[in-house]
Amino acid sequence: MxxxxxxxxxxxxxxxxxxxxxxxxxxGKVETVKLEHADYRVLSKDVVSPRDVPHYDRSAMDGFAVKASDTFGSSKDAGVFLKLTEKDRMIEGECRQVHTGSPIPEGADAVVMIENTEPAGPEIEVLGQVSPGQNIGFKGEDVKKGDVVFCKGRQLKPSDAGLLASMGFTEVEVYAKxxxxxxxxxxxxxxxxxxxxxxxxxxxxxxxxxxxxxxxxxxxxxxxxxxxxxxxxxxxxxxxxxxxxxxxxxxxxxxxxxxxxxxxxxxxxxxxxxxxxxxxxxxxxxxxxxxxxxxxxxxxxxxxxxxxxxxxxxxxxxxxxxGHMPQSKYRTEKAVLTRKIFSEAGFRSYTRVILEDGKATPLRTKGAGILSSVSQADGYVIIPEDVEGYEAGDQVEVTYLE
Amino acid sequence: MxxxxxxxxxxxxxxxxxxxxxxxxxxGKVETVKLEHADYRVLSKDVVSPRDVPHYDRSAMDGFAVKASDTFGSSKDAGVFLKLTEKDRMIEGECRQVHTGSPIPEGADAVVMIENTEPAGPEIEVLGQVSPGQNIGFKGEDVKKGDVVFCKGRQLKPSDAGLLASMGFTEVEVYAKxxxxxxxxxxxxxxxxxxxxxxxxxxxxxxxxxxxxxxxxxxxxxxxxxxxxxxxxxxxxxxxxxxxxxxxxxxxxxxxxxxxxxxxxxxxxxxxxxxxxxxxxxxxxxxxxxxxxxxxxxxxxxxxxxxxxxxxxxxxxxxxxxGHMPQSKYRTEKAVLTRKIFSEAGFRSYTRVILEDGKATPLRTKGAGILSSVSQADGYVIIPEDVEGYEAGDQVEVTYLE
CATH class of the missing domain: 3.40.980.10 (MoaB/Mog-like domain)
Known part of the structure; x- marks a missing residue:
């Protein structure tokens, strides 16, 4: 034998x-997935924006589009009165109500927040000055047409899917899992x-x-x-x-x-x-x-x-x-060991611990067969190859097993 | 109006x-899911083990089942010779080959790792002593029959699914998503x-x-x-x-x-x-x-x-x-601010930052409309209500947006 x-x-x-x-x-395999399935997926090519975002000058607030110069000098105690108009083209002394996302009327160059105004019959009292461009989201301010928005290899997150949707995409090419x-x-x-x-x-x-x-x-x-x-x-x-x-x-x-x-x-x-x-x-x-x-x-x-x-x-x-994905990063936390732990020299040990109030208590395990040592553990302490263990009271880094 | x-x-x-x-x-809704779909799900009742795990005394190593007392005094330089048997019941002076997971033959009380043995014709030379119980996984050592293995409310992880499988489960009752x-x-x-x-x-x-x-x-x-x-x-x-x-x-x-x-x-x-x-x-x-x-x-x-x-x-x-789930915990990292950041008193601000080499650079955003500030950001710095900002050079905690 x-x-x-x-x-x-x-x-x-x-x-x-x-x-x-x-x-x-x-x-090298790629596939096209709907944005609803794009979370954590990795782009297999650069994404170029097909348009400006926003694609027009828009109000970033609810309030009134104004000529900023009309508001200069106004304050809480000394407002400025502007005539309310509904025209698409404004002149000096006028203002027009806008909502978040409304196009900015021609002639206006700022928006006064509604909180800083008071209605006054056919006029609006502006209680505070704004500077040119204030509260306006300009065309292309988020993203310009033709910009590379995301590079090949990016791992997508929910806000990326939102950005892609706002640029007109409904799906995206990614590496296959x-x-x-x-x-x-x-x-x-x-x-x-x-x-x-x-x-x-x-x-x-x-x-x-x-x-x-x-x-x-x-x-x-x-x-x-x-x-x-x-x-x-x-x-x-x-x-x-x-x-x-x-x-x-x-x-x-x-x-x-x-x-x-x-x-x-x-x-x-x-x-x-x-x-x-x-x-x-x-x-x-x-x-x-x-x-x-x-x-x-x-x-x-x-x-x-x-x-x-x-x-x-x-x-x-x-x-x-x-899958072209970035390597995993785990949550870690510093903790104080409640008991001594040993490790055989030349080996890297993954010692399973329970974490409580900043204290790491090593699980008592006799061998690798104790499945519950991974299941019970909140995390593990790595003992490097050239270290033979840590003492009770030592500060160690615990990697979470979540 | x-x-x-x-x-x-x-x-x-x-x-x-x-x-x-x-x-x-x-x-209060619950459902039963296969273990393959149990990751991150939350138990809606205690799980009680239907059996001991392991359900028999087993070898934790590849090697030879022995009577520990037969090995006392043996060492690398002075081995002890034991007679190889294939019987289910061993007597003094005998040993039997076992594999990881093999039942321990009657009469044996320890296992010598194969690395610490040498073949010697019909005998095995044991080069080092073992103590009673060494390298044996005893019946019920992981989990005892009737033990509450996991309490209601536990969020399951892959090793939990493994433990449940080893106890005989194929599915588990969890709260509905x-x-x-x-x-x-x-x-x-x-x-x-x-x-x-x-x-x-x-x-x-x-x-x-x-x-x-x-x-x-x-x-x-x-x-x-x-x-x-x-x-x-x-x-x-x-x-x-x-x-x-x-x-x-x-x-x-x-x-x-x-x-x-x-x-x-x-x-x-x-x-x-x-x-x-x-x-x-x-x-x-x-x-x-x-x-x-x-x-x-x-x-x-x-x-x-x-x-x-x-x-x-x-x-x-x-x-x-x-869903009875524990609250999210995000990865955080300490970083040094490269620029001053402001926050309006009384508000808690989530300032989006780029993280590079331990340095946090606030994104320049004019308002909440800049979607790319979330998409571009590696994370955010929270400025509490009673703080009006942080200076360049301040150490801050960045919460990852991954």
Missing amino acids: PLESGFIKKTGIESALDIFLNSFEPS PRVMIIPTGEEIVKRGITPGPGQMNESNGVMNYLYVKRYGGEPTIHDIVSDKKELLTEALIEGIGYDLIVTTGGSSVGKRDLIADVVSSMGKVLVHGVAIKPGKPVALGYVEHGGKRTPIVCLPGYPAACAIDSMVFADPAVKKL | PLESGFIKKTGIESALDIFLNSFEPS PRVMIIPTGEEIVKRGITPGPGQMNESNGVMNYLYVKRYGGEPTIHDIVSDKKELLTEALIEGIGYDLIVTTGGSSVGKRDLIADVVSSMGKVLVHGVAIKPGKPVALGYVEHGGKRTPIVCLPGYPAACAIDSMVFADPAVKKL
């Missing part, structure tokens, strides 16, 4: 990411909802990664559970090659039933196997090829906490690169 | 929110995609709020544009009463064409009209009633930047309360 050995070499997180992310290019095939593996894994026998467990990493991948900005699909057989794994990976990224869970270590790295080798290349991260050491990164197509693959360990951390550390940046 | 006056009284932001949020209760009717109003507003004439503009606040409401956790619907006519507005609000929240855009000020507050009054109550916030002063908050049902309403101003800020300040917390 041949026996397996552990990882001979553990790659550092940064080099592992470098090697992996440099092994593939962003996806990376399609991610998630393949849960393991002969001990049974379908969700089925009662597992001894030695068996319900599939859980697949659905967890399904939700993570959606958060990363990808479009996930979950494959049926694949047992630990080379032929079956190979078949599943061939299906996965039709996607932009493959994420497997389970079987990524170096045990007898850990076949995934071998199968990846046989179909492409394992670029990294074993990373200096805790939890999450037994992760493999590489690519598989079939029918002239190459697809990157992240093989996550089956232990839930390791699976979750490796997913965030390796699968997230891969999805982001494929 | 009757003339309108400005807001006589501006309510402070906190009291406005208090008054508004206390005028309605969270929605608040359904929000967004009603763009204004006789000057024309449909998106149509070329606007002078004095007209394309509908843009509706789609902006559609995306915001999705981010808040609500389920938005956009109503057709409603012109400034009391009957039409009334009709639209009656439709809106079928939803959990109504958000209107435009016509919320006190001008001649600002009818929405009057219409709300005639159908229910305006609780707040005019808030000490800049941009965003002309916001109205209240409720409308019809057919025995009462629905809260947020009337946003039509000016895009004001509309965006008021939406985040007032509509977001309303959606969160209706």
Whole structure:
């Protein structure tokens, strides 16, 4: 019986990411989506405005269009009286009521806010002076026709969709979301909802990664559970090659039933196997090829906490690169440790903590198998490779797990 | 011609929110969703585990199940030799190969990692001692049968879905997403995609709020544009009463064409009209009633930047309360102001800034109409009511607009 050995070499997180992310290019696929579906999407080309915004000089307030010079010297105590007109062309001494967004009548060059006026029969008393241009939104003030409003690569937000709508757009061209095939593996894994026998467990990493991948900005699909057989794994990976990224869970270590790295080798290349991260050491990164197509693959360990951390550390940046998206930024907060935490030298540790009143309490976990350590945690503290731990009372930065 | 006056009284932001949020209760509607759709959803009842997790004692590592006492005294240089067995019941001096997740054979009480062993014919050399329980995940260690795993009100995250799956769940009962009717109003507003004439503009606040409401956790619907006519507005609000929240855009000020507050009054109550916030002063908050049902309403101003800020300040917390969700927390960063910024005393200002290398540069905006001030901004600096501004060089907290 041949026996397996552990990882001979553990790659550092940064080099592992470098090697992996440099092994593939962003996806070139684009699609046109309605503005209602444009949130968080990334522009695949520059957006040029087809018109000025606003496309006419407009009042920025409810009030009265005036000649600014007519108001000079007026104040709360000493108003100026202007004749109310409804003509499109005003002369000196006149004013015309305008609403927010009304075109400015010819001859007017400012708007007095309604709050600073008093009605006075056929006239309006202006109680305060305005300067030329005041309370007017000039043609093209927001955006000029032909301006590049947004550059290719911009990730859109709701106010961007509003701006695009105000320029006349109803849809926009964006990069397609990376399609991610998630393949849960393991002969001990049974379908969700089925009662597992001894030695068996319900599939859980697949659905967890399904939700993570959606958060990363990808479009996930979950494959049926694949047992630990080379032929079956190979078949599943061939299906996965039709996607932009493959994420497997389970079987990524170096045990007898850990076949995934071998199968990846046989179909492409394992670029990294074993990373200096805790939890999450037994992760493999590489690519598989079939029918002239190459697809990157992240093989996550089956232990839930390791699976979750490796997913965030390796699968997230891969999805982001494929989809031309900026890397995730998480909310962080400084906190004081309530207990000492250790970390093995040479590893970067993600220690899960509970946050309360500025205090971070490390969760007591015996190993990477404690899924609840990710679920219970409010966040994690990263202990760098060259630090062996932190003392109670140390200030640490907690990254939220929300 | 009757003339309108400005807001006589501006309510402070906190009291406005208090008054508004206390005028309605969270929605009681619940629904059952598959775990694939459970991200960010809020549990409507406690979740009790139907079983222990794990449901048997299992190996937490690939390696060999042993009696810990057999390994005492062994080390890298002086290993202990144990006889390899495949029996389900082990005796002293034996070991059995196990994989991550394998049941622990009877008689064993620890697992030696494969990395700390060497094959030696029919025996295994154990190079280091283990203590009883080491590398074993005990039955119920993660979760015990009958434990309340998650309390009612918890907002779920991907690792929670994983934990629920591992406990045998495939779906979960959550509060329904608040359904929000967004009603763009204004006789000057024309449909998106149509070329606007002078004095007209394309509908843009509706789609902006559609995306915001999705981010808040609500389920938005956009109503057709409603012109400034009391009957039409009334009709639209009656439709809106079928939803959990109504958000209107435009016509919320006190001008001649600002009818929405009057219409709300005639159908229910305006609780707040005019808030000490800049941009965003002309916001109205209240409720409308019809057919025995009462629905809260947020009337946003039509000016895009004001509309965006008021939406985040007032509509977001309303959606969160209706859906039993925790309030939004945004990423913030400290930065140094590059220019002086002013704020009118008594108002809370949301000054939009560009962030670069720890420096916050205020955007030059003339008024609330500059939509691009929200779109261009990386974030905003809040100037409290009792502060009239900040100096160049002051350290400020920037809240990201992402």
